[in-house]
Structure formats: structure tokens, C-alpha cells
Amino acid sequence: MNILSFMEEFPTGSACKAHFKDQREKEGVICKKCSSSSHYWLKAKDQWQCKTCDFRTTLKSGSIMEGSKVDFHTWYKAMAFMTFSKKTNSASELQRQLNHPKYDTIWRLMHKIRSAIGKRYALYQLERVVEFDEGYFEKATSEKIKLKRGRGSQRQMNVAVMAATPLEDLDTVRRALNVDTLR
Numbered sequence: 001m002n003i004l005s006f007m008e009e010f011p012t013g014s015a016c017k018a019h020f021k022d023q024r025e026k027e028g029v030i031c032k033k034c035s036s037s038s039h040y041w042l043k044a045k046d047q048w049q050c051k052t053c054d055f056r057t058t059l060k061s062g063s064i065m066e067g068s069k070v071d072f073h074t075w076y077k078a079m080a081f082m083t084f085s086k087k088t089n090s091a092s093e094l095q096r097q098l099n100h101p102k103y104d105t106i107w108r109l110m111h112k113i114r115s116a117i118g119k120r121y122a123l124y125q126l127e128r129v130v131e132f133d134e135g136y137f138e139k140a141t142s143e144k145i146k147l148k149r150g151r152g153s154q155r156q157m158n159v160a161v162m163a164a165t166p167l168e169d170l171d172t173v174r175r176a177l178n179v180d181t182l183r
């Protein structure tokens, strides 16, 4: 996928939202309260409701978008830009590309996407949700496989993870990667 096919496939926020909902349903929505996997979709609320206990799960819940007021289209575009343009390193450049009024919002978005690279729970969503050909996320997965094979690649990965991850997330990353060599 490139930027043009991205724009064709995801022209609007509702296209992104529909795609995200589909992917989560393929993955299986699990009720946080009773672990049931049977849900009704409440269209007006953008939430699933558990058929067993009525607990509701929002579309963004459990993803890196959880708690974010930023719309789906902006999230998708940010992920797209960060994926297609490996050199989009600065939040101000991403802000310019997205034509977004708030630097702080984009800065936070960027950091969340970056820290998701090293975290399995977010990774699996991003991987399936946004199947960009040469995404960060697939790369992170293949790095992870290498990680199990040799100490050399393990060290490289540590460096990559540390560069991409805020310090407070290192414990999560360590757990996600099943390694204890991150310092």
C-alpha cells in the first residue's frame, strides 16, 4: 500500500471506522467483564454489548486509540504517514502533513504509535488493523522473531525499542517481548 491507495481505501473517517470495526470483529471482541465473545453491535453508540452480561465495549477500547478524542481518520492518516514516510520523525512535520491545528495532540499521537511498536498487545491490533506493506508493525514482528534466535539481534532490538519507547513503558515491552535484558 502507498499513500495513493491509502487515500482511495480510506477516504473518510467512516471508512476507517468501518475497517477498524471489521478487523476487531475478525479478531474477536472479548467482554472484559465475563470473557464472553458474543456481542450485539450498538450502531448508534459505536459500542458492542455483551450478550451475556450487557457490558459494553467501545470501538477504541483496548487499542492505542483508547481514551483518545482524536478521530479515526486522523489516527489512520498518522499511522499511514509514519509508515510510508520512515523519515517523518518530527511531530511538527506530521502536524504539517495532517494539517492539524494542535501540535500537542499530534505529538501524543506520534508517541503512542511509536510505543505501540514494541508492545504485543497493541501490535497485534495495529498489524491487522492497518495492513500496510512495509509498516513499522510487520517490521517489529520480524525483529521479534529474530530476537528469540540470537543475542546479537536481541541487542539490536533493545536499542530499537529503547529509541522508540518512552522509559516508563520498558517494563511493558520487556514483558511483551519475554526478554529480561532491557535496561
Ligand SMILES: [Zn+2]
Residues within 6 Å of the ligand: 031, 032, 033, 034, 035, 036, 050, 051, 052, 053, 054, 055
Ligand atoms: Zn460480558
